[in-house]
Amino acid sequence: MLKRVLGLFSNDLAIDLGTANTLIYVRDKGIILNEPSVVAIRHAYGGGMNNKTVLAVGQEAKRMLGRTPGNIQAIRPMKDGVIADFTITEVMLKYFIRKVQENRFLRPSPRIIISVPCGSTQVERRAIRESAAGAGAREVYLIEEPMAVAIGANLPVADPTGSMVVDIGGGTTEVGILSLGGMVYSTSLRVAGDTFDEAIINYIRRQHGVLIGEATAERVKKAIASGWSKSDIREIEIKGRDIAEGMSRAITLSSHEIYEAISDPLDSIVQATKQALEQTPPELSADIGDKGMVVAGGGALMRDMDRRLTEDTGLPVVIADDPLTCVARGCGKALEEMDTLGDVFANE
Amino acid sequence: MIPEYEEPIAKSNTSGSRLRRARESLGLSAEDVAGELRLSVSQIKALEQDDYTDLPGATYVRGYLRSYARLVKVDEDSVLPPLQPEPLARSMNAIARPVQRQARSSDRWVRLMSYSLGLLLIALVVVWWRSQGGFDFEKELLAELPSLTVEKGDSDRTVADSSPRQEATIRITAATAEAETKQSPSRLTEPDGPAANMRTTTTTADQPNALPQRERVTPPAVLTRASRESQAALASQSGRIVLTFSQSSWAEIRDASNERLLHQSFHPGREVAVEGTPPFSVFLGNAGGVRMEYNGETFDITPHQTGLYARFVVPGN
Numbered sequence: 001m002l003k004r005v006l007g008l009f010s011n012d013l014a015i016d017l018g019t020a021n022t023l024i025y026v027r028d029k030g031i032i033l034n035e036p037s038v039v040a041i042r043h044a045y046g047g048g049m050n051n052k053t054v055l056a057v058g059q060e061a062k063r064m065l066g067r068t069p070g071n072i073q074a075i076r077p078m079k080d081g082v083i084a085d086f087t088i089t090e091v092m093l094k095y096f097i098r099k100v101q102e103n104r105f106l107r108p109s110p111r112i113i114i115s116v117p118c119g120s121t122q123v124e125r126r127a128i129r130e131s132a133a134g135a136g137a138r139e140v141y142l143i144e145e146p147m148a149v150a151i152g153a154n155l156p157v158a159d160p161t162g163s164m165v166v167d168i169g170g171g172t173t174e175v176g177i178l179s180l181g182g183m184v185y186s187t188s189l190r191v192a193g194d195t196f197d198e199a200i201i202n203y204i205r206r207q208h209g210v211l212i213g214e215a216t217a218e219r220v221k222k223a224i225a226s227g228w229s230k231s232d233i234r235e236i237e238i239k240g241r242d243i244a245e246g247m248s249r250a251i252t253l254s255s256h257e258i259y260e261a262i263s264d265p266l267d268s269i270v271q272a273t274k275q276a277l278e279q280t281p282p283e284l285s286a287d288i289g290d291k292g293m294v295v296a297g298g299g300a301l302m303r304d305m306d307r308r309l310t311e312d313t314g315l316p317v318v319i320a321d322d323p324l325t326c327v328a329r330g331c332g333k334a335l336e337e338m339d340t341l342g343d344v345f346a347n348e
Numbered sequence: 349m350i351p352e353y354e355e356p357i358a359k360s361n362t363s364g365s366r367l368r369r370a371r372e373s374l375g376l377s378a379e380d381v382a383g384e385l386r387l388s389v390s391q392i393k394a395l396e397q398d399d400y401t402d403l404p405g406a407t408y409v410r411g412y413l414r415s416y417a418r419l420v421k422v423d424e425d426s427v428l429p430p431l432q433p434e435p436l437a438r439s440m441n442a443i444a445r446p447v448q449r450q451a452r453s454s455d456r457w458v459r460l461m462s463y464s465l466g467l468l469l470i471a472l473v474v475v476w477w478r479s480q481g482g483f484d485f486e487k488e489l490l491a492e493l494p495s496l497t498v499e500k501g502d503s504d505r506t507v508a509d510s511s512p513r514q515e516a517t518i519r520i521t522a523a524t525a526e527a528e529t530k531q532s533p534s535r536l537t538e539p540d541g542p543a544a545n546m547r548t549t550t551t552t553a554d555q556p557n558a559l560p561q562r563e564r565v566t567p568p569a570v571l572t573r574a575s576r577e578s579q580a581a582l583a584s585q586s587g588r589i590v591l592t593f594s595q596s597s598w599a600e601i602r603d604a605s606n607e608r609l610l611h612q613s614f615h616p617g618r619e620v621a622v623e624g625t626p627p628f629s630v631f632l633g634n635a636g637g638v639r640m641e642y643n644g645e646t647f648d649i650t651p652h653q654t655g656l657y658a659r660f661v662v663p664g665n
Binding site for chain 2: 154
């Protein structure tokens with residue numbers, strides 16, 4: 001009862017709880033928070049592991065990744081699209097929710113829509129639900145990411161026509177084929193932005209004998225990585241620790257090298273889309289062949305990613321507007337109209 | 349020459365025509381572009397003619413234009429049509445099952461409820477305040493009413509000078525109460541404060557026929573038949589009204605000072621005697637069922653009767 005009353009004073013939220021970034025859409029306001037899903041924890045001296053305090057959350061905590069002293073730990077509580085550290089996720093969500101709620105006097109208790117990977121298990125979904133409830137949510141609705149992407153990209157999800165979406169996020173790649181407001185086929189692949197970073201780190205260590213951190217790998221990926229072998233060549237100079245000498249050393253990387261480094265994860269993404277097309281009923285397959293697929297998520301920003309998918313699948317590929325916020329916008333749109341929509345929400 | 353190239357000059361700066369010119373300058377045919385983008389030639393031509401009616405939707409059109417622009421090396425943003433967000437509910441309504449509707453603070457009924465609750469709260473507070481302040485309120489009325497009598501009868505207001513007549517009860521009380529009100533404004537906050545009590549005692553003690561304080565609250569001069577005989581002797585200067593009820597009726601009698609002597613409904617068979625300072629203003633709710641005597645003589649009500657009730661002054665002019 002109290003939660004219902006408090007609910008009158010809080011705005012409903014839609015959260016894209018991503019592996020890399022968390023976006024929060026506030027009802028009637030839009031996306032007002034976009035921060036990395038990182039929490040920095042400080043362990044008090046002598047207090048053991050129980051004596052923890054939150055040092056920073058979001059952007060500030062991300063700058064600490066890989067640069068922390070012994071008593072500080074920068075944690076990414078989400079891994080592969082699902083919760084890896086339940087407590088830290090709850091702390092992070094609580095922090096973000098408090099940040100977007102204007103009402104400081106009453107403890108907010110909003111209704112929350114959270115996107116979940118379509119391949120997540122019941123346990124993982126329950127963990128997300130519990131974590132949002134622990135962060136103060138009155139009610140939690142889950143929406144599968146491909147559905148959120150399709151809604152966010154303004155696709156005709158409710159029409160009797162097939163739409164195909166590919167969301168290449170930080171932790172997972174989601175492929176979904178939708179028609180009549182429901183999912184005809186969906187698959188989730190734990191290969192995405194983070195896998196590219198790891199592949200780049202491994203490649204540079206193997207080929208150049210230099211160790212780099214995740215942050216540098218991400219910088220390289222954003223600057224020169226390309227998804228297509230025939231892209232223009234670009235170069236970047238980075239510094240890392242030489243494995244043999246232990247000294248800092250500068251190396252120059254070309255986009256071709258990076259393409260080679262990430263070709264394995266890229267291939268698995270392409271394979272997943274091909275597999276989805278193979279599983280599609282013929283009528284929907286014809287619709288998709290006519291219109292093409294929509295790509296969203298951070299992976300859609302990779303240079304010539306659409307060309308690669310076009311070449312390999314033979315379909316027109318469309319990059320959604322503002323692909324990074326597509327899921328959050330879709331959740332937000334579902335939130336704005338949740339009083340009339342019920343079927344788009346996922347069950348546990 | 350292919351017909352679609354013959355476009356009017358006015359339309360030459362649209363995004364479609366710019367893409368077409370860029371394509372031509374690169375020496376590509378529409379078929380080449382269609383092959384690269386895996387679109388059909390008719391779709392490419394529709395894009396070049398800015399005719400989006402047969403294309404699947406805004407998101408796809410923007411995507412196609414973006415890919416096309418990148419292929420022919422034109423700035424992507426310059427060829428994109430403005431975004432027109434479509435409401436989702438319109439299309440989803442047909443198939444979706446609604447989630448239970450949630451009340452929000454902006455809803456009309458929620459707002460109405462809170463306003464009426466607020467008003468109710470204010471009303472309750474007023475009622476409570478009145479009930480708390482009721483004692484003082486009555487006292488003030490009491491202090492005001494008899495003061496009129498005092499002004500009329502005597503010019504001097506002090507208790508000591510008032511003559512020891514039958515009305516003394518009322519007057520003394522009045523003067524005491526008034527003196528209290530004037531001398532101690534704090535009486536409201538401390539109605540039973542020791543100072544107030546002490547003063548009252550001294551004032552009343554000054555007058556010759558010291559009357560007990562208990563009589564401060566004026567008893568209405570309504571007398572039953574049993575006590576009427578004993579009181580009759582005192583009535584030399586005052587008027588006396590006897591009402592006999594044959595039907596039930598409401599009766600209200602006020603004396604010269606407008607003080608209410610009678611204010612009650614009576615059952616048939618009752619007889620009531622009222623004494624006080626004339627002239628009396630009398631109101632009878634069911635005048636047909638009441639017989640009235642004034643100072644021992646029968647008083648004819650009928651001339652004053654208007655419909656059921658009667659309102660008149662005795663003694664008349």
